[in-house]
Amino acid sequence: MNTNLVEPTVHPLTIQATDRAAGVLIGAACGDALGVPYEFVRPRLADHQRPAMVGGGLGPYKPGEYSDDTQMHVCIAAVASSGADLTSVRALDHIARNFHGWRDGGASDIGNQTRNVLSAAKVRKTGTPSQAMAAEADAYTARTRFSAGNGSLMRTSIIALAYLDDVEGMVRAATAISSLTHSDPQCVEACILWCSGIRTAVLEGTFDGVRQGIALLPENRRANWEDKLDEAEANDPHHWGRNGYVVTALQAAWSAITRTAIPELAPEHGSFPAQHFQLAIEAAVRAGDDTDTVAAIAGALLGARWGVSAIPLAWQQAVNGWPNMSGPDLVRLAVLTARKGSDDGDGWPSAARVKIPGYAGKAFTVAHPEDPGVILGNLPMTEYTGTPPIDAVVSLCRVGQDPIFTHVDAEHVRVWLVDKEGANTNLHYALDQAARQVLRLRREGKRVFLHCVAGRSRTPAVAATYSTILGTDPHTALTDVWTALGEHWTLPVNQQLQDAVYELAGQPPYRPTRQSRLRSFFSKRG
Incomplete structure (x- = not known):
C-alpha cells in the first residue's frame, strides 16, 4: 500500500491525547479479535461467561487474529497515516485500490454487501477506482431494501483521527469513505456519529461526542438518532437480536459502553477506571450475533476514550492480522494519522530506532x-x-x-x-x-x-x-x-x-x- 501521498505537517497533541489516539485502531482490533470466536454462535455468551482471544470463528482465525473489520480499517489507515486529505479523489482511489487488493489477496471474511460492491466495481470500472466503487454502492442501495449493513461503521474510526482539527472535513470524509461501499443514509449517519464520538474522546477524554454528533446530521434525522441512542442506553447489548444492521450494531456497541459501569479507582483492590475498556468490550461480545463487528465498533471508541494505556497488555501482545500486523503496527498507523503523517523529533512512531537522549x-x-x-x-x-x-x-x-x-x-x-x-x-x-x-x-x-x-x-x-x-x-x-x-x-x-x-x-x-x-x-x- 502506498502511503506517500502528501507532504506531512505536524498536528500538536497533548501526551494524554496521543495516548488516546494510539488506542483507536488497536482498540478496534482487540474488540474484533475478542469477538471472532463467537460470531453467529448460538446461544450467545451468558452474562457470567468471559470471552477470550482463542481464535477459530468463521476464518478460522489464529488466537488474537482480527477479521475483515480491522483488515478494512487498515486499508484506510494506510492512506490516512500519510496525512492525505481523505476527501480527495487521489486518496479515495488509493483506499479503493487497497480494498480491491485486500479482497483479492487478504480477505479472510467479507460481508455480502461489500463483496457485491467490490466485485461489480472491478468488472464495470466506471471512472476512477473510487468513482466506480461509489457508483456500484449507489446501485446496490437503489435495488435492495437491505443496503444499511454495518460494514462501513466497523472501519470508520480512523477517519476521525485524520480530522481532529476539522469537524466539517471529518463529516465529508466519513461520508465519502462510507459511500464507497455503503451509501445508504443510515450508514453515512452512523459513521458521522461514531467519528464525532472518536474525535471528542481523543481530544477531551469523554464519550460526549456521540450525542454531540447528532447536530452534524440533517435536521430531519436528528430526532430519530436521539431516540435510537436513548433506546441503546435503556437496554442491554443483546436486546437487538440481529446487529448486522448498521443502526442496531451502533446501538449494541453504545449500550455496551454506556451500560457498563466504570470501576472506581481502588488500586489496592485491583480496581481501576481503565478496566472499563475491557469490561465494555466483553459486554459487546456478549451481545451475540455479529460479535466481532459490534466489539470492534465499541473497541475503537473505548480506545479513544481510555487510551492504549488502558488496553490489557495481554491483548496488545496477542492481537495480529492482515497484512502481517501486530499491536505496535496498529498504534503506529493511528498516531501517524493523528499527527498528519509526521513523526516526532525522535523519529517516533516510525523509526526503526528512536533517538536516545x-x-x-x-x-x-x-x-x-x-x-x-x-x-x-x-x-x-x-x-x-x-x-x-x-x-x-x-x-x-x-x-x-x-x-x-x-x-x-x-x-x-x-x-x-x-x-x-x-x-x-x-x-x-x-x-x-x-x-x-x-x-x-x-x-x-x-x-x-x-x-x-x-x-x-x-x-x-x-x-x-x-x-x-x-x-x-x-x-x-x-x-x-x-x-x-x-x-x-x-x-x-x-x-x-x-x-x-x-x-x-x-x-x-x-x-x-x-x-x-x-x-x-x-x-x-x-
Missing part, C-alpha cells in the same frame, strides 16, 4: 534485588550488539519498530508509561499491568530485561511493584531497588510513580522531606 547515560544493567532473573537497565543497553542472556524485554518507553535486540529472539512487551508527572491518565493500571507482565514472563521461565530511557524512574517503579506482588512491603521494595541501582539512580524521583507503588500495595504514600531523602540517598552509597 543524552540524559539516558551509559548503558548499564543490574540484577533485581529479589529476583536475579529480572535485569534492570536503560535504553542505551538495547544497542548491545552481542547476544544478551535474556528471553524477554519489557520496555517502559518508546523504542522504535525494529526488534529490540538484533541477536536474540526475545518476546517484547511495550508499556505506555510516561516519565512526567500528570501525563499518565491510567498510571496505577499501567504500572500494575507492567509488573504483572514481568511476573507472567518469570513464571514462564523467561529471563527478563526491564528498562526505560535512563533506568532511574519508571524502571525502579515497576521493579518495586513487582517486588510488592512477590510479598515485599513497598518501602522496602523501593529502597532495595534504589540500592541495587546504586550510582545509576539519582534524584529527583517521579513522585507520582513512587506514590503509585505504595497505593497499589494498599499503603499511604511515603513522603520524606528533601533533607531526609538526601541523607538516605548518600547513606546508600556508604
Whole structure:
C-alpha cells in the first residue's frame, strides 16, 4: 500500500491525547479479535461467561487474529497515516485500490454487501477506482431494501483521527469513505456519529461526542438518532437480536459502553477506571450475533476514550492480522494519522530506532534485588550488539519498530508509561499491568530485561511493584531497588510513580522531606 501521498505537517497533541489516539485502531482490533470466536454462535455468551482471544470463528482465525473489520480499517489507515486529505479523489482511489487488493489477496471474511460492491466495481470500472466503487454502492442501495449493513461503521474510526482539527472535513470524509461501499443514509449517519464520538474522546477524554454528533446530521434525522441512542442506553447489548444492521450494531456497541459501569479507582483492590475498556468490550461480545463487528465498533471508541494505556497488555501482545500486523503496527498507523503523517523529533512512531537522549547515560544493567532473573537497565543497553542472556524485554518507553535486540529472539512487551508527572491518565493500571507482565514472563521461565530511557524512574517503579506482588512491603521494595541501582539512580524521583507503588500495595504514600531523602540517598552509597 502506498502511503506517500502528501507532504506531512505536524498536528500538536497533548501526551494524554496521543495516548488516546494510539488506542483507536488497536482498540478496534482487540474488540474484533475478542469477538471472532463467537460470531453467529448460538446461544450467545451468558452474562457470567468471559470471552477470550482463542481464535477459530468463521476464518478460522489464529488466537488474537482480527477479521475483515480491522483488515478494512487498515486499508484506510494506510492512506490516512500519510496525512492525505481523505476527501480527495487521489486518496479515495488509493483506499479503493487497497480494498480491491485486500479482497483479492487478504480477505479472510467479507460481508455480502461489500463483496457485491467490490466485485461489480472491478468488472464495470466506471471512472476512477473510487468513482466506480461509489457508483456500484449507489446501485446496490437503489435495488435492495437491505443496503444499511454495518460494514462501513466497523472501519470508520480512523477517519476521525485524520480530522481532529476539522469537524466539517471529518463529516465529508466519513461520508465519502462510507459511500464507497455503503451509501445508504443510515450508514453515512452512523459513521458521522461514531467519528464525532472518536474525535471528542481523543481530544477531551469523554464519550460526549456521540450525542454531540447528532447536530452534524440533517435536521430531519436528528430526532430519530436521539431516540435510537436513548433506546441503546435503556437496554442491554443483546436486546437487538440481529446487529448486522448498521443502526442496531451502533446501538449494541453504545449500550455496551454506556451500560457498563466504570470501576472506581481502588488500586489496592485491583480496581481501576481503565478496566472499563475491557469490561465494555466483553459486554459487546456478549451481545451475540455479529460479535466481532459490534466489539470492534465499541473497541475503537473505548480506545479513544481510555487510551492504549488502558488496553490489557495481554491483548496488545496477542492481537495480529492482515497484512502481517501486530499491536505496535496498529498504534503506529493511528498516531501517524493523528499527527498528519509526521513523526516526532525522535523519529517516533516510525523509526526503526528512536533517538536516545543524552540524559539516558551509559548503558548499564543490574540484577533485581529479589529476583536475579529480572535485569534492570536503560535504553542505551538495547544497542548491545552481542547476544544478551535474556528471553524477554519489557520496555517502559518508546523504542522504535525494529526488534529490540538484533541477536536474540526475545518476546517484547511495550508499556505506555510516561516519565512526567500528570501525563499518565491510567498510571496505577499501567504500572500494575507492567509488573504483572514481568511476573507472567518469570513464571514462564523467561529471563527478563526491564528498562526505560535512563533506568532511574519508571524502571525502579515497576521493579518495586513487582517486588510488592512477590510479598515485599513497598518501602522496602523501593529502597532495595534504589540500592541495587546504586550510582545509576539519582534524584529527583517521579513522585507520582513512587506514590503509585505504595497505593497499589494498599499503603499511604511515603513522603520524606528533601533533607531526609538526601541523607538516605548518600547513606546508600556508604
